[in-house]
Amino acid sequence: MTAPEHKAQKLAGPPAAEALLRETAERAAKLAQKPHLSIVRLGEDPASVSYVAGKDARAKETGLSSTVHALPEETTQAELLALIRQLNGDSSVNGILVQLPLPEHIDEQEILLAIDPDKDVDGFHPMNVGRLWTNHPASVPCTPQGVMYLLKHYGIDPAGKRVVIIGRSNIVGRPMAGLLMNAHATVTVAHSRTRDLRAVTREADILIAAIGKAHFVTPDMVKPGAVVIDVGINRLEREGKKPKLLGDVHPDVAQVASAMTPVPGGVGPMTIAQLLGNTVAAAEEQAKR
């Protein structure tokens, strides 16, 4: 008989997301007005349609109200800016989210700059990015903030640990690095130009994969006993069936890691819960004025 295989602890997202949603619902209920989230989406990309539907449904379940502005793919820059200005000026709107990626003809940076930083529940406005990197966080991007909540929920403290993040995007890798640095981790950010990636990732006590390539991280890249956080969601569209979702981490990594997030059911649910948390936080701030 062969020895039983080692299997990493499963860091499931839903229980941590439920805890965050409960806290969020309690805070929402204390406000005189229901917090309101406005979600803007352009075009019919199936992943965006599915994420936005999830965000809208979760908002309503949590005692928030939300509106989805589903605009045609051909919407112009000027039309999109006009909608954002209208939402900025509407005191019944507490949070604004413009779903990314935007179509090619839209200047994403100009759109993100136009969102009132106080309503920027994604934390993408340069004002909020600057606050994160000076350790005065206001609104922080939902996915990395959700990862921090998940780590805490499972009793994993990054302080003093070596963390390696693969990916340097504005939505995941960079803000993840800022948050972990603020939480006293020693942080390395790797990317497509990193030399000898395997030697770098093997240094990690906590390895975070945000690459966008299915099963990219293999067991040989992971230090035995490391905690592995899989942010990747790679959609395998299948004829007549729901798409299959694959993470950036190969399932065999569970044989070497001490703990690992699954995909689906890992970081994804944290992102949505954190978005609602950010919306309630924005509503609380706005209620003080």
Ligand SMILES: NC(=O)C1=CN([C@@H]2O[C@H](COP(=O)(O)OP(=O)(O)OC[C@H]3O[C@@H](n4cnc5c(N)ncnc54)[C@H](OP(=O)(O)O)[C@@H]3O)[C@@H](O)[C@H]2O)C=CC1
């Ligand atoms: N769970 C969730 O809630 C969310 C999941 N995601 C998922 O996370 C993943 C990453 O998303 P996002 O950050 O937006 O993606 P981006 O494509 O913006 O960034 C990917 C990063 O991975 C790096 N990379 C690509 N190939 C390699 C390689 N061969 N070796 C090392 N690094 C590499 C890129 O490097 P370089 O900069 O050099 O190009 C880049 O920094 C995706 O699967 C996405 O779907 C995203 C947001 C939320």
Ligand SMILES: Nc1nc(=O)c2c([nH]1)NC[C@@H]1CN(c3ccc(C(=O)N[C@@H](CCC(=O)O)C(=O)O)cc3)C=[N+]21
């Ligand atoms: N302005 C903006 N803000 C974002 O936060 C943002 C964005 N644009 N563009 C795209 C990415 C991606 N993203 C996800 C949200 C939820 C799940 C999620 O709920 N995932 C579930 C599965 C969902 C399913 O079944 O499709 C899971 O992993 O278990 C995943 C990914 C937010 N993003």
